[in-house]
Amino acid sequence: MEFLIIIFFLVSLPIFIFFIFPRKPSSHIGFKSYPIVGSLPGLVKNRHRFLDWTVEILSGCPTQTAVFRRPGNRQFVMTANPANVEFMLKTKFDSFPKGERFISLLEDLLGRWIFNSDGEMWWKQRKTASYEFSTRSLRDFVMTNATVEINTRLYFDVNMNMLKSVDQPMEKKTIVGKANYLRHLRIVRNTKKRKKKLSLTNDIKLPRSHPPIQTLYYKPKPYIPIPKSKTSNLISF
Numbered sequence: 001m002e003f004l005i006i007i008f009f010l011v012s013l014p015i016f017i018f019f020i021f022p023r024k025p026s027s028h029i030g031f032k033s034y035p036i037v038g039s040l041p042g043l044v045k046n047r048h049r050f051l052d053w054t055v056e057i058l059s060g061c062p063t064q065t066a067v068f069r070r071p072g073n074r075q076f077v078m079t080a081n082p083a084n085v086e087f088m089l090k091t092k093f094d095s096f097p098k099g100e101r102f103i104s105l106l107e108d109l110l111g112r113w114i115f116n117s118d119g120e121m122w123w124k125q126r127k128t129a130s131y132e133f134s135t136r137s138l139r140d141f142v143m144t145n146a147t148v149e150i151n152t153r154l155y156f157d158v159n160m161n162m163l164k165s166v167d168q169p170m171e172k173k174t175i176v177g178k179a180n181y182l183r184h185l186r187i188v189r190n191t192k193k194r195k196k197k198l199s200l201t202n203d204i205k206l207p208r209s210h211p212p213i214q215t216l217y218y219k220p221k222p223y224i225p226i227p228k229s230k231t232s233n234l235i236s237f
Contacts, residue, residue: 030066031057038069054078
């Protein structure tokens with residue numbers, strides 16, 4: 001009898017202290033971690049607003065960088081600090097490979113192009129894309145399209161819509177958004193190989209989104225020659 005009383009006292013004392021004594025406001029910074037399960041409870045709780053949740057957490061960190069601990073003593077680092085991103089992508093890119101596992105998870109959606117490749121393949125694509133994303137190239141593109149848009153509106157009262165895509169925008173947005181969501185589920189649940197073998201729901205839906213996405217990304221764009229002569233007046237011929 002005395003033994004049961006002692007056990008009851010030892011069990012009830014922590015509960016009594018937890019509910020009676022006021023708790024100090026939590027000053028925890030970063031992803032809250034628990035024994036064994038790591039930061040998984042927070043991820044499950046905020047799975048419907050994953051992006052907003054991670055932005056809120058990283059914004060509250062002094063370095064805008066935090067460690068997310070997974071079950072089994074695994075962890076990875078999330079950062080929203082532009083200096084860190086520049087360091088990884090520009091200064092020390094070779095030290096931060098994506099890895100074959102990560103690339104294979106996104107290959108159905110992104111292929112093996114610049115955002116989903118490593119090493120020599122990445123460098124070749126970066127060199128090819130560097131001209132298209134240069135300041136001069138972007139400036140020429142904006143100048144050409146804006147000039148035609150402004151001139152047709154002023155002289156002919158016609159909206160060419162060269163700066164805005166009106167070709168089924170909601171359908172494209174829905175397809176790409178759905179593919180990204182299914183890809184997120186695949187990464188989080190880490191069940192790609194098993195689902196492909198069993199032909200389960202998500203991995204059936206994802207390939208069906210590929211033809212419209214490929215049409216959207218790889219659709220030939222009309223060639224608009226860029227005039228060699230530069231002018232400072234946008235609405236002058």
